[in-house]
Amino acid sequence: MTGGAILIAVIVLALFGAAVLYNQLVKRRQLVTNGWADIDVQLKRRSNLIPRLVETVKGYAAHERALFEEIVAKRNQTGEAGDDPGRRGAAESALSQPVAKLVAVAEDYPDLKANENFLKLQSELSDTETKIEMARRFYNGAVREFNIAVKSFPANVLAGFFGFTAQSYFEIDIASAVSPDIAFKEG
Secondary structure: OOHHHHHHHHHHHHHHHHHHHHHHHHHHHHHHHHHHHHHHHHHHHHHHHHHHHHHHHHOOOOOOHHHHHHHHHHHHHHHHHOOOHHHHHHHHHHHHHHHHHHHHHHHHOHHHHHOHHHHHHHHHHHHHHHHHHHHHHHHHHHHHHHHHHHHOOOHHHHHHHHOOOOOOOOOOOOHHHHOOOOOOOOO
């Protein structure tokens, strides 16, 4: 083999390697995008359930007005947070707390606890929280794999050139929605 043929072979191998790395980065970025879309769907579902839950509870606990107003304000903040995982996670965590209090309010109203509509909404909300957690795990796993690829050599050279940048994880405090603080009344 001549020097020119070796050089051409090296260039072809380098181009092939670059194409493989580029395609892996595209694939991983697409998994991140898909993961975020799954989270967004579940968060929108949750956001749509909350007003129905509030309206059901309002009929039984009209004096909980401050809690209802807090939920509306926090729900509006989730919409304003947009698609930034950090801002959206903080806003969704803030919304989880008053929603958990709303569900806990049912403990004080036996008729509400027995209301079929309330029980159905409570079950749907719990199911949605589980789906959010599953989608969050998938998304964060995809982000982890993408970020490793973007920061690892030699892909990091190609990533920088083509504008692939590390993505943010999505964190949400679901625990506050699942296990609210309940104070027992004396008497």
